[in-house]
Amino acid sequence: MNEVxxxxxxxxxxAVVRGLIGEIISRFEKKGLKIVGMKMIWIDRELAEKHYEEHKGKPFFEALIDYITKAPVVVMVVEGRYAVEVVRKMAGATDPKDAAPGTIRGDYGLDIGDAIYNVIHASDSKESAEREISLYFKPEEIxxxxxxxxxxxxEKKQAKC
Incomplete structure (x- = not known):
């Protein structure tokens, strides 16, 4: 089955201020995933709160909002077979100290005392992906x-794209 x-x-x-945009995008493309939507934006507080609404009320919520609104970000819609699972595996564990070498967070994430900088967000389910994509992209931007x-x-019988 082809679960695109x-x-x-x-x-x-x-990651943006450290100049890692190209390196991160390159990893997805080298894996065979397709970027079908992409833009650089500066997330404001309102959008950040919508994005992270499931964390509202948790002790780290304000720090999370401050982090994601501190500088521009690049948002992308990535497409491919089992894209949610594949991208999550490529991203690695949320906490960089737990992320395996070779993953994006394992290679580029930083643990600086009381803060972690994990360079990337990846949707955790198909349902989350749909909700999150709709926060950042209009249909005509994909x-x-x-x-x-x-x-x-x-396959040979489907040789044309």
Whole structure:
């Protein structure tokens, strides 16, 4: 079965100011995932609170809002087979000290005393992905297209993209 999904990825402020945008995008593309929507924005408090609404009332909520609104971010809609699961595995554990080497957070996340900077957000389920994508993208900002190699990996009977 071909479970093509879409998921939301946010390259967080710490990754943006450290110049890691290209490196992170490159990892997804090298994995064969497709970027079907992307833009740089500065998340305001209202949008941050909508995004992280499930954490409202938790002790770390204000720090999370401050972190995500501190500098610009890059938001992306990433598409591919089992994209939610694949992107989560590539991102690694939320806490960089627990993230395996080779994952994005394992390689680039920082634990600085009482704060962690984990460089990336990745939707945790298909349902979350749908909700989060709708917060950041209008339908007309998400594009359908064929990558150059798409034809190569298709079955012969579906050779055209």
């Amino acid at each position: 999904e879409r998921t939301l990825v946010i390259i967080k402020p710490d 594009y359908e297209y064929c990558k150059a190699a798409d034809w190569f990996y298709r």
